[in-house]
Amino acid sequence: MNCNMNRRTIMVFPQFDNINIIDGIREKYDPLANHVRPHITLVFTFESNITSSEIKEHVEKVLTGMKPFRLTMGDIIKIDNTLGKYLFLSLNEGIDDIKKLSLKLYTGILEQYKPEWLNENTFLPHMTLGNFTSRNELNKAFKDVETIKETFTTIVNKVSVEIIDENENSTIDIEVNL
8 A cells, every 4th residue: 555545434423422332233233333432424534645634624615605504313214225234323413514515525636535325315424333244133123222222412513534544443533613
C-alpha cells in the first residue's frame, strides 16, 4: 500500500444517554465493536491520498450553514441482501438531515468515492448493531434483540473523519462542528 494512502470513513458518533444498550448488542454481534464506537456512516470507507487538510477544508465547506439537528433512533431491523446480513438500528428522526449531509459530502474531491449502489432510494441511514455470515445467525440474533423497545435521542452537532488502520482500528482524524 502506498504510504500516502489512507482508508477513511466520515461519520457521526451519536452521544446517547442509554448507549450502553447499543454497546451490549454490538459486543455480542458486531465484529467491529472493539474497533470503532457506535456510529452512523455518511461517507463509506474509501482509500485515497487526499490530505487531512484537504478533507477538513472540504467538510467545512459543505457543512457551511448546516445546523445541529435532532436524531432519534429506535427500531432494530434485519437486513439480508446482496451487500450482507446485518442488524441495523434505524432512524426515526433526522433521516433527511443525514441523507443531506451524506449527499453534500459526496461532492467535489469525494465525488469519485461514492459507491455505485448508493443513491437517494437505497441509502438507509442506520447504525450497525450486528454483522453475520449466515442467515441462521442473523435470525437468532434478531430474535434475541427484537424485544428491545428503546428510543435513542441526541443532537448531532459534529461530523467526524476517521482513519482506519490495517487492524480495522479507527482513529479520529478530523472533527468539524455543525
